[in-house]
Amino acid sequence: MKLLQNLFDGIKPHFEKGGKLEKFHTLYEGHRTIAFAPDITTGQKGTQIKDAVDLKRLMFTVVIAMIPCLLFGIWNVGHQHFISTGVEAELIDKLWIGAIAVIPILIVSYAVGLITEFIFCVIRNHPVSEGFLVTGMLIPLVLPPTIPLWQVALATIFAVVIGKEAFGGTGMNILNVALTARAFLYFAYPSQISGEVWTYFGSAAPVDGYSGATVLSYGASAVANGTDMLSDMAGHWYAGMFDFWNMFIGIIPGSIGETSTLVCLIGAFILVATGVGSWKIIFSVFAGAFAMGTLFNVIGGNSFLEMPAHYHLVSGGLAFGAVFMATDPVSAAQTETGKWIYGFLIGILTVLIRVVNPAYPEGIMLAILFMNVFAPLIDYYVVEANKKRRLKRATI
């Protein structure tokens, strides 16, 4: 370690004031603080000691919580590849195919995103922040495995620049950065992120009768054609695909990391146990979706409205969004009361968009972005209530 420290010390003069690479000082600090926790000490007045936590550790905890989703996603991409091409395959083959599809997306997301961040840090001369550790992992997990890599790069740049740096960097953004990337692709290149994109074929061809439909597209088409959604799903070319428990485990086509509710719940457990994610938000998103689903069941009218409410919890990206996206502390509501309202409304909106708006089969992305925008308003009223309590106390 002394060696590495010496290496850093050796190049340090170049990055100091007056050095050749003075402009890149922030990058030097950024790298050094990843290798070594810095030697900064507390000030003369105020707390003389500080908690061992820092943002790097918090962000990394979220990355760790996403690793089960990534691994399951890699396996599932491979698994879906082989069942749709009608080939029996071993676990290792599935992982290999999955890795071929997923790892490049992951690498592009991190590489492009970090370079964009570094450029901004140098231009704006602010420290390299940790936020992208999480964003860089989130972006691949919410994209289909067939997404062109140049689109990943473009979306990542858009999200980092317009979604975050334009507002001042980590902690200042209004919208969830990873969802900004997905929304950008969704509206800029809809044909690569909707329809028959959820299964990775590579050079192989699908079997006869194959259909890449998802639960939500079954819903939309059942409404359009006036058929019964559940029996349509039961007649899926691959029998048992859309059984409730199969969907819960997540052996279905979809975005890379979002298919498995079970694995998302493992991630949720990590986030809640470490106190990094808000259990209030996670719980209330599920509660809101279930409540809205139940309400639709009561209203009835078509077979999508009548789909059992608990199907909403395991289909699409609801679980992934609830656990990893809605809980982003920067773009979520920041008051404790606000978090309940924020999460519950995300759940309600998700189901509402899914069922009632046929143009957008996946509701969670738009629901979260929408509530990101409204989170400050929710907080505003919670804060006003606090002020009123204080004022009321004074006038008694």
Add this chain to the structure above:
Amino acid sequence: MSKNVKLKKGFNLNLAGKPESKITEISQPETFALKPTDFLGIEMPKLVAKEGDTVKAGSPVFYDKPFENVMFCSPVSGEIVEIKRGEKRKILEIKILADKEVEFESFKSYSVSDLSSLSKEDAAAQMMAGGVWPGIIQRPYGIVADPSDSPKAIFISAFDSSPLAPDYGFMLQGKEQFFQAGLDVLKKFTTGLVHLNIDGGAEVPQVFAQAEGVEINKFTGAHPAGNVGVQIHHLDPINKGDIAWTTTPYFVAQIGQLFLEGKYDASKLVALTGSSVKNPSYLKTFVGAQLSKLTENNIEEGKHRFVSGNVLSGEAVGKEGYLGFYHNQVTVIPEGDYEEFLGWILPSAKKLSFHKAFGLLSFLNGKEFEVDTNTHGEQRAFVVSGEFEKVLPMDLLPTYLFKAILANDYNDMEALGIFEVIEEDVALCEFIDPSKNDLQKILRHGIDLVQHS
């Protein structure tokens, strides 16, 4: 009606170096210092004594321009050897070379029965002349009280819940009658109540249990349950326009002694604490003592930080520095100016943390923690939410208050409760903050803005 308040929020820092309940004999420091910067709200200190003057314990040294009668007095007798000034000739330290035997300035003394007939004006005059007035702090703002005010109530926290804090019961042993006399004097200043808030989770020292003429309230819970600001919030919160006074048991006893014996006795028991101290215990010395002598031969090898006060809201004064006027504690801990390979992610049960993020296993470790002054990370924007609220047992939204201060939004600062907090109340927020912001500094900046608006 005395109250019994149970607080759920907060965090106790279980640090190594707790003081043993015994008094270690030491040789007294040669110099003592009065630091005008210790007194918040004192902006124009005017010297009464000059370099070379001899003073007794209780002789006036300086006063503040707007309150000419409030004297800041020498804690010991001796000669004023140096007046240390900083930028713009601001007075930083007034150093006094102490006599071997302390001589006291004499003030009028009263018998216990005389005290009841003593008028408020006479009591105030004696307190202002006798050096004990600065022990009374005004809320809002946490500044030295204005003698012409009439506070709605007076609050005394009878326990210190901060890390490695001294035991007030031990500090006041043998001063029971002074403490009661002090309470009797203080009662004259308010038409409201004098609240004495005791620790509901520990045995109550005799001196507090037998206190008369005051409301005795119980507070149970983790730090900051012992902070008077938190207690006020639950007893009789401060609204805009309200004025309340606070003080500590040490000052109450000092006031009592001034009236019963007619002298300003600035001797105090100071807890010498922290993991760098070989034998943490109590020392008998005077206000403003130099730390080098107090800690002599009692510090481990290595590079250390000498803190006057506790690790959450104290001040690093250095080994040659002086004990702060309001501090009953000296904490010595190792400096943390080292780099740690992958220190931001390696798991550890030895690093103290309020959080449980990946690798922070201190919640599993029931032992005492040795802490140093490393910040464990760089400063960032506010990112996480809902954490400050977990360590501030008040109906107050700290993040929004800090943001209002940073935005210079006076209306919001007032509406969000800036009148109710001072630095020590948000010290735990600053400790646990993953973004490593100097929240106490931010708060004081806000208080200054509101106070002078």
